[in-house]
Amino acid sequence: MSAVRKVALPGRFIVLEGLDGAGTTTQTERLASVLKAEGHAVVTTREPSDGPVGTMLRQALTGRLGLPHGRGPLAQETLALLFAADRTDHLHARVLPALEQGKVVLCDRYVLSSLAYQGASLSMEWVNTVNSHAVSPDLTLFVGVDPQVAATRRAVRGGPAELFEADEAQRRIALQYLKAIELRENHERIVHIDGELSVEAVTEACLVEVRQVLARKR
Numbered sequence: 001m002s003a004v005r006k007v008a009l010p011g012r013f014i015v016l017e018g019l020d021g022a023g024t025t026t027q028t029e030r031l032a033s034v035l036k037a038e039g040h041a042v043v044t045t046r047e048p049s050d051g052p053v054g055t056m057l058r059q060a061l062t063g064r065l066g067l068p069h070g071r072g073p074l075a076q077e078t079l080a081l082l083f084a085a086d087r088t089d090h091l092h093a094r095v096l097p098a099l100e101q102g103k104v105v106l107c108d109r110y111v112l113s114s115l116a117y118q119g120a121s122l123s124m125e126w127v128n129t130v131n132s133h134a135v136s137p138d139l140t141l142f143v144g145v146d147p148q149v150a151a152t153r154r155a156v157r158g159g160p161a162e163l164f165e166a167d168e169a170q171r172r173i174a175l176q177y178l179k180a181i182e183l184r185e186n187h188e189r190i191v192h193i194d195g196e197l198s199v200e201a202v203t204e205a206c207l208v209e210v211r212q213v214l215a216r217k218r
């Protein structure tokens with residue numbers, strides 16, 4: 001079974017990916033404001049989504065939902081299936097309707113996150129298969145930073161640590177991202193952006209790629 005699904009809707013589906021602290025939230029907002037100022041209809045969104053399954057996932061990530069009797073977090077398989085279920089729900093509830101209306105959808109995290117984070121402890125092929133209903137983005141921007149840079153930025157940002165944010169886990173996930181990109185890049189456009197540049201320079205580098213996708217005819 002093919003693990004890559006293509007659709008040709010009038011909108012453009014653009015995903016930002018990277019380690020926790022890489023700057024994807026910052027860049028999603030900055031790209032949206034540039035594109036809106038240029039007159040594009042833009043929808044910003046994220047995964048885990050704000051829908052019912054995504055809400056459950058955020059509870060699992062912050063330790064408010066887990067195994068009974070304090071026996072730790074949900075099993076990795078359960079999390080992987082929830083991320084995949086959230087993705088199909090998010091696509092149908094929010095992403096596909098916006099693409100049908102010709103909008104630019106900027107999404108903070110998508111399938112590559114599952115391949116990197118869940119693929120760090122489960123078979124990446126299996127994670128790819130359970131995500132085979134997820135349509136391919138027109139462009140994925142991988143905002144690459146050294147795990148130590150990401151850790152420093154998380155510390156500056158503050159807030160409670162989430163399930164996958166331990167330094168060792170992030171180093172493993174960084175390697176998994178590279179394997180995940182290798183697995184998918186023959187089927188879809190994935191571009192590595194140097195996330196260690198200034199906020200402004202990262203936005204400029206992302207915009208070069210985004211403009212190419214916006215200019216492309218369907």
Ligand SMILES: Nc1ncnc2c1ncn2[C@@H]1O[C@H](COP(=O)(O)OP(=O)(O)O)[C@@H](O)[C@H]1O
Binds near residue numbers: 020026157197
């Ligand atoms: N290019 C950058 N250079 C320096 N600091 C950055 C850069 N991009 C983001 N930051 C800062 O790093 C922290 C994490 O950024 P954020 O966008 O929340 O990351 P993510 O969504 O990838 O976890 C924030 O405090 C943000 O202001």
Ligand SMILES: Cc1cn([C@H]2C[C@H](O)[C@@H](COP(=O)(O)OP(=O)(O)O)O2)c(=O)[nH]c1=O
Binds near residue numbers: 019113118162
């Ligand atoms: C979408 C997705 C996210 N995740 C993880 C990555 C993050 O650690 C967390 C999302 O939390 P979030 O608070 O959005 O992180 P950030 O703003 O730092 O990017 O969920 C997965 O493990 N698999 C997935 O498929």
